[in-house]
Amino acid sequence: METRDRILEAALASFGGRGYDAVSLDSIARDSGIRKQTVLYHFGSKDALMEAVIDGTVADLTAALLASVESTPPATEDDGESPDVWAGVEAVVRAVFRLAVRRPEMLGLLREVTRLGPPWIDRVRAGFEPLVERARAFLVAGMESGTIRRCDPRLLLVSTYSTVMGVATEVEVLRAVGVEPTLRDTVLRRRELLRFLRSALVG
Amino acid sequence: METRDRILEAALASFGGRGYDAVSLDSIARDSGIRKQTVLYHFGSKDALMEAVIDGTVADLTAALLASVESTPPATEDDGESPDVWAGVEAVVRAVFRLAVRRPEMLGLLREVTRLGPPWIDRVRAGFEPLVERARAFLVAGMESGTIRRCDPRLLLVSTYSTVMGVATEVEVLRAVGVEPTLRDTVLRRRELLRFLRSALVG
């Protein structure tokens, strides 16, 4: 069972970092210290390997994000008081940045899959559906409590997602505007992003 | 000279839509109604073709964005009055959405190149440098006139870029939250995005 995990790890790094088409089974095998045929023994084909990588990543990302949210008090709907909406947003942003630093391949894979589209994206959509629904409900609750400005929660979710993912992972765009994405710099970026989001959400 | 243009068009559509690695010279030639060797006659190699596609796209995008900005009064620095910052932002967003509808391959190529990184990204960076500098100066002017909240203009630029590009081009993310990216829907998306940006920038 250990070989299987090594393959998955190498495949995640390659697929998330260089992209599905740019990576060969041979190179994944080389990274794992084995032969290509061993890869094909554990996962029947390159497509099947990609499926396994996606499923694993979706599970890990879901777990990380849920954990980050659950460490903050949830916004129950019978709570007359305004729930601490902002703490929730901040927790998620922190989780995403932690992922961007520690497991950048995972966010890279997510980007890659949204680029490749079907059929890969379907697995992600299915796996993330509860998370998306939860985020939507979170925004709606924030609007009803008056903390978040009223608008289409789905579009607000897309805007927020794009902003967070972009600032956290678009290394080349950062360089293009003269920001070197060092580790120390990441903290500044996160703080600016949180200000940006607070303005955008609270309106 | 006509064949050359047909090749460039087909290559742009393929590279921007499916990605550099996923596209073969044979398929580009097929789309252009010619043989692969004719492609290699006009552009010495696949890499050289990609370079030409990138350069053309950078030029076209620059022209489109500059035209959109110049149709609105520029913010001169000796202008004591607050220049109409918001009109500038709105003009650019409108231009990007027009591109997303009419030439989605161009924005797709831009995404692809930021994903591929060096050496491709260098050409884009070089070509966009004046545009980036102009945008940065625009934001700084907005801050000094009190229209835009004060912060690091480079990071604000990255946040804004990410949000606009995401909302305009991330089709699969839109579908994941239940928004079908139809043409009619695009207008709504743009309006919501502008509200989002106004809140985020004005703060």
Added chain:
DNA sequence: CACTTGTTCTACCAGATGGTAGAGAACCAG
């Protein structure tokens, strides 16, 4: 006419790709 130049083609190649067939080794159970 011959000669050059520009363009598109057929023919071909070496290397990489995803995938198949099957041998050999390690292990456990009887």
Added chain:
DNA sequence: CTGGTTCTCTACCATCTGGTAGAACAAGTG
């Protein structure tokens, strides 16, 4: 020891990849 299961390997294959060599053809130009 024997037989079966699990895993990793070598050997091989059909196909596709980017790229080269050079013929065929047209259009000028002297």
